Amino acid sequence: MVFDSRPGSGSKPPSKVRWGELEEDDGEDLDFLLPPRQVIGPDENGIKKVIEYKFNDDGNKVKITTTTRVRKLAKARLSKRAVERRSWPKFGDAVHVDVGARLTMVSTEEILLERPRAPGEWATHLVLVTSPLNMIRCRDDQSAARRDESATNCLGTKSEESKAAGDSLAQLGKGGAVLMVCRTCGKKGDHWTSRCPYKDLAPQSEAFSDKLLASETAAAASGGTTTKGAYVPPSLRAGAERPAGSEMRRRNEENSVRVTNLSEDTREPDLHELFRTFGPVSRVYVAIDQKTGMSRGFGFVNFVNKEDAERAIAKLNGYGYDNLILRVEWATPRVN
DNA sequence: GATGAGCGG
Numbered sequence: 001m002v003f004d005s006r007p008g009s010g011s012k013p014p015s016k017v018r019w020g021e022l023e024e025d026d027g028e029d030l031d032f033l034l035p036p037r038q039v040i041g042p043d044e045n046g047i048k049k050v051i052e053y054k055f056n057d058d059g060n061k062v063k064i065t066t067t068t069r070v071r072k073l074a075k076a077r078l079s080k081r082a083v084e085r086r087s088w089p090k091f092g093d094a095v096h097v098d099v100g101a102r103l104t105m106v107s108t109e110e111i112l113l114e115r116p117r118a119p120g121e122w123a124t125h126l127v128l129v130t131s132p133l134n135m136i137r138c139r140d141d142q143s144a145a146r147r148d149e150s151a152t153n154c155l156g157t158k159s160e161e162s163k164a165a166g167d168s169l170a171q172l173g174k175g176g177a178v179l180m181v182c183r184t185c186g187k188k189g190d191h192w193t194s195r196c197p198y199k200d201l202a203p204q205s206e207a208f209s210d211k212l213l214a215s216e217t218a219a220a221a222s223g224g225t226t227t228k229g230a231y232v233p234p235s236l237r238a239g240a241e242r243p244a245g246s247e248m249r250r251r252n253e254e255n256s257v258r259v260t261n262l263s264e265d266t267r268e269p270d271l272h273e274l275f276r277t278f279g280p281v282s283r284v285y286v287a288i289d290q291k292t293g294m295s296r297g298f299g300f301v302n303f304v305n306k307e308d309a310e311r312a313i314a315k316l317n318g319y320g321y322d323n324l325i326l327r328v329e330w331a332t333p334r335v336n
Numbered sequence: 337g338a339t340g341a342g343c344g345g
Contacts, residue, residue, distance in 0.1 A: 179345075180344090180345080181345080183345080192343090192344060192345090193344085193345085194343085194344080256339095256340095258338095258339060258340095260337080260338055260339085261337085261338085285340050285341085286340090287338085287339080287340055288340090288341095290341095296338070296340095297337080297338065298338055298339070298340090299340080300339080300340060327338095331339065331340090332339065333339095334339070334340065335339085
């Protein structure tokens with residue numbers, strides 16, 4: 001079909017319009033005259049056809065057929081690989097596991113992971129879920145790559161957001177709102193629990209927490225759900241044995257050993273390797289320059305047991321490591 | 337020569 005809207009040519013223009021407008025709106029305005037777009041397929045070969053009609057520049061109606069090949073579903077490809085994996089021979093402990101067993105297992109193996117974006121975090125005992133075929137899937141792994149890609153951005157916006165949020169929280173707290181109530185001393189609007197000036201002082205904290213516990217156990221005993229669904233760990237439940245005084249709720253910051261004169265390519269796993277021989281290590285930290293991403297040449301190792309820390313200091317201070325002489329001392333408690 | 341990051345009801 002040829003649609004000619006020019007005056008005098010026989011066909012009537014749709015309405016009284018000016019030439020300019022007609023030129024511009026051509027096509028769009030007349031689309032309703034065209035047959036609808038059709039999509040056929042994709043068929044079993046993945047062939048998909050799209051048939052659509054348009055006016056070309058000359059005002060002629062044209063039929064456009066687009067044929068495309070659609071990729072097969074990713075799911076199908078994955079499952080094919082998965083099937084292949086199932087034929088792999090077992091190894092390790094899984095050798096003794098029943099062939100038909102498809103249960104996942106928890107590995108108790110200690111696995112160290114380096115996490116460049118979370119230098120302060122240290123997973124000493126990482127629990128991995130493994131299949132009977134001993135294929136290890138780290139739960140964190142897949143997201144890790146993506147996180148790193150956008151890490152610069154994320155860190156920037158995140159820190160700003162949280163700073164703003166913290167400020168507003170503090171503001172609200174000062175205004176007498178219910179927010180920011182210290183769980184240790186009960187003081188409102190002054191500090192978070194972790195910053196409590198009384199956190200190492202037994203009398204206040206115990207008095208407060210006993211009061212808390214009493215109300216919670218009362219709520220539980222009365223048959224209702226506990227207030228605000230607060231979980232009370234067994235060690236803190238009424239009647240549980242608790243170590244006396246300040247030993248109780250001090251954060252796991254003690255037995256902190258400062259290690260200086262590290263070579264710049266010493267990473268946390270290296271430090272952990274070095275120090276774990278003295279006993280269980282609760283945390284390893286290597287100071288990283290945020291701008292350059294390079295090691296600042298010092299770090300900290302926290303031991304679970306004080307005696308182990310002492311032995312590590314005695315043995316490793318002055319120890320030649322990676323072409324430098326290590327300095328290993330007790331760390332002075334961090335300010336703030 | 338040097339003493340850590342960031343989270344939150």
